[in-house]
Amino acid sequence: MNAESVESSATVTRAPQAGATSRRAFLGSAGAVALGAGMLTGVSDAFGKGDLTEGDAAILRFLSAAEILETDLWQQYNELCGIQDAAVPGGSGNPAFAKIMATFDGDMAQYVHDNTHDEMTHFTFLNGYLKSRGADAVNLDAFRKLPSSTAKGAQKIGRLTNLMQLTMDTSWYTRYRASRKNPDLGATFPPAVPGLLKGEFPAIPRSDADLKPAKHLQAIANTAAFHFATIEQGGTSLYPSLAQRVKDPEVLKVVLSIGPTETMHFQTWSDLAGDSPPVKDPTNGLSFPDLNKPPFGGPNYQTNLIMPHPTTFLRPDLPVCSVIRPTNTKGAAMGAATFLTAMGLFKGQPPAFFAALKTLARQADAARR
Numbered sequence: 001m002n003a004e005s006v007e008s009s010a011t012v013t014r015a016p017q018a019g020a021t022s023r024r025a026f027l028g029s030a031g032a033v034a035l036g037a038g039m040l041t042g043v044s045d046a047f048g049k050g051d052l053t054e055g056d057a058a059i060l061r062f063l064s065a066a067e068i069l070e071t072d073l074w075q076q077y078n079e080l081c082g083i084q085d086a087a088v089p090g091g092s093g094n095p096a097f098a099k100i101m102a103t104f105d106g107d108m109a110q111y112v113h114d115n116t117h118d119e120m121t122h123f124t125f126l127n128g129y130l131k132s133r134g135a136d137a138v139n140l141d142a143f144r145k146l147p148s149s150t151a152k153g154a155q156k157i158g159r160l161t162n163l164m165q166l167t168m169d170t171s172w173y174t175r176y177r178a179s180r181k182n183p184d185l186g187a188t189f190p191p192a193v194p195g196l197l198k199g200e201f202p203a204i205p206r207s208d209a210d211l212k213p214a215k216h217l218q219a220i221a222n223t224a225a226f227h228f229a230t231i232e233q234g235g236t237s238l239y240p241s242l243a244q245r246v247k248d249p250e251v252l253k254v255v256l257s258i259g260p261t262e263t264m265h266f267q268t269w270s271d272l273a274g275d276s277p278p279v280k281d282p283t284n285g286l287s288f289p290d291l292n293k294p295p296f297g298g299p300n301y302q303t304n305l306i307m308p309h310p311t312t313f314l315r316p317d318l319p320v321c322s323v324i325r326p327t328n329t330k331g332a333a334m335g336a337a338t339f340l341t342a343m344g345l346f347k348g349q350p351p352a353f354f355a356a357l358k359t360l361a362r363q364a365d366a367a368r369r
């Protein structure tokens with residue numbers, strides 16, 4: 001995958017089952033536009049923008065869709081290795097998976113829970129805000145049909161996202177450690193874990209059979225840790241990229257206030273992904289390298305470098321700067337949709353789903369200041 005397609009990704013989690021009924025009811029009463037196959041035509045060319053500009057409404061709608069998808073995946077993680085409570089209900093935890101995830105950080109379950117809850121509030125707010133401005137909210141419920149993990153602890157419900165066949169680009173790891181190189185200026189970066197690009201790998205136990213052997217479960221846990229950061233670096237780029245096309249100052253405030261929370265997620269996960277122990281999965285050959293040894297490690301690549309390394313920004317003649325990258329705005333929404341699709345996150349979704357996602361992305365990318 002090239003740097004362009006790496007440039008942005010979105011995060012998404014699903015609505016927890018216990019709250020789903022009321023949330024769906026809310027969206028329905030809000031006049032949400034269902035993106036089901038039967039209504040795609042309406043989504044394609046026209047949507048209610050209320051008193052927003054078409055561009056602002058389209059940007060908010062794409063972000064809402066991204067957050068719904070982000071919620072769906074985070075919810076699956078929370079059911080297995082987070083904290084299931086009133087704020088993030090659903091699932092009952094998978095002791096073996098939760099235990100190995102906690103080896104990355106004793107606070108893992110809390111972090112997974114809070115990230116999940118954040119995403120729920122992101123899409124719920126964005127849809128509520130769209131409605132408050134008279135615009136159409138987004139509803140992807142028609143596509144909640146992908147299978148759940150059958151492992152202990154997971155709800156057996158339809159999902160929007162697939163965490164069991166990921167092909168992951170982990171080049172954010174070297175991108176944020178690079179100096180004098182910026183993807184916005186055409187630079188490309190090698191992945192931290194090349195093996196994750198060479199196959200389809202689960203980031204959650206697909207069933208309780210995945211809980212052993214130990215090295216297999218460790219590889220799944222490592223895949224999850226890298227997936228957390230891979231998703232959140234995408235949101236970290238997506239918001240500032242799209243903010244550059246927003247017109248209304250209040251919409252700008254919304255986008256600029258949500259975006260940095262994605263960055264707070266990303267940095268947390270960047271730290272934890274760096275703690276992934278080297279391991280080779282005996283069942284499929286997936287190999288995680290020692291990230292503190294060549295070609296990584298050393299003063300430029302050591303695993304505790306979790307702040308953005310200052311790099312070229314805007315033009316090579318300017319002083320280096322510690323910045324989020326990429327933040328090029330052209331095609332940012334489609335870049336995010338492409339990145340998530342290439343990751344295998346939607347494997348199993350019907351063509352209508354991809355058509356809806358592309359339509360939302362194209363409309364967002366058409367926004368002009």
Ligand SMILES: [Fe+2]
Pocket residue numbers: 011067070118119122235262
């Ligand atoms: Fe989010």
Ligand SMILES: [Fe+2]
Pocket residue numbers: 011012070119231232235261262265
């Ligand atoms: Fe996020």
